[in-house]
Amino acid sequence: MPYYIQIEGDPTKWWIAEQLPTNELTGGQPLTVTSLAPIEGILVLSPRVATVAVFNVPSGTPPPPLGIPGRIIYVPTATGPSAGHVGYVLAGDVDPMSLSSQIAAAMNAGHSQTVALGGGETLVLNGATLPFAVLAPTGVGGATPHG
Amino acid sequence: MACHIQIGDDPTIWWLAEQIQPSQLTQPLGVLSWYPIRGNLVLSPKAAHVAIFTPPPVLVPTPLSGPGGLYLPTATGPSAGHTGYELPGTVDPDVLAEQIQALMRNGQSQTITLGGAGGTLVLNGSTLSFAVTSPAAIGGATPHG
Numbered sequence: 001m002p003y004y005i006q007i008e009g010d011p012t013k014w015w016i017a018e019q020l021p022t023n024e025l026t027g028g029q030p031l032t033v034t035s036l037a038p039i040e041g042i043l044v045l046s047p048r049v050a051t052v053a054v055f056n057v058p059s060g061t062p063p064p065p066l067g068i069p070g071r072i073i074y075v076p077t078a079t080g081p082s083a084g085h086v087g088y089v090l091a092g093d094v095d096p097m098s099l100s101s102q103i104a105a106a107m108n109a110g111h112s113q114t115v116a117l118g119g120g121e122t123l124v125l126n127g128a129t130l131p132f133a134v135l136a137p138t139g140v141g142g143a144t145p146h147g
Numbered sequence: 148m149a150c151h152i153q154i155g156d157d158p159t160i161w162w163l164a165e166q167i168q169p170s171q172l173t174q175p176l177g178v179l180s181w182y183p184i185r186g187n188l189v190l191s192p193k194a195a196h197v198a199i200f201t202p203p204p205v206l207v208p209t210p211l212s213g214p215g216g217l218y219l220p221t222a223t224g225p226s227a228g229h230t231g232y233e234l235p236g237t238v239d240p241d242v243l244a245e246q247i248q249a250l251m252r253n254g255q256s257q258t259i260t261l262g263g264a265g266g267t268l269v270l271n272g273s274t275l276s277f278a279v280t281s282p283a284a285i286g287g288a289t290p291h292g
Contacts, residue, residue, distance in 0.1 A: 078222030
């Protein structure tokens with residue numbers, strides 16, 4: 001069944017492939033789920049997240065995902081992602097899947113995680129307070145919707 | 148005496164019915180909000196920062212109207228037509244405010260069934276900075292306190 005979630009103050013409706021166990025959203029381990037839209041990738045959700053709203057949409061279908069300029073990481077914003085604004089471009093040698101595991105570990109431990117960005121810049125994530133992050137693509141050709 | 152407060156990164160300036168003191172912010176606090184949403188504001192002691200202002204001597208503006216619901220922190224604040232999540236008509240906003248206050252006190256989570264189009268909301272009492280529960284606008288709450 002199609003459904004989407006909204007996380008804290010970020011207005012984005014994240015269409016998710018797997019059903020989220022609402023009783024495991026907080027207080028346990030970070031959750032890693034497949035995001036179908038607006039960014040097709042992997043969404044890492046912190047157990048410290050303050051609020052998550054889950055909506056079932058029986059007759060709905062996810063919108064087409066936004067185009068991405070390469071390997072990216074999206075972190076919460078006030079406006080959500082949009083065409084041409086899908087987050088930070090990762091350095092070429094950063095694997096989004098590996099990074100998602102590292103971010104989950106940082107959330108679990110409450111530690112910080114430094115991420116190398118394209119152009120030699122650096123992004124520092126605070127695992128103790130970051131509510132979620134989305135990494136993309138998840139592989140050659142991107143994520144495969146299922147569920 | 149009323150006061151205005153601003154909580155964390157949410158840009159809203161809340162008009163409260165009573166003055167609150169910094170010394171009260173050591174435990175979850177429930178206060179009556181007059182504007183922009185008329186309802187019960189529940190404030191966590193874990194809010195990153197709270198600014199308390201003395202209000203100007205002006206009348207309280209008309210609050211936003213809505214179906215009755217639960218406002219949670221956003222980066223933009225509430226606005227007409229966007230006053231938070233809609234609650235089922237069976238939910239008493241006063242009782243929900245007390246439940247949220249208890250969640251903040253014990254750091255537990257609670258799942259709430261939403262009204263309107265449906266859905267489920269999970270609140271994490273250990274990290275939620277504040278919430279505002281409100282009744283439906285028609286025949287809404289009467290300021291008191």
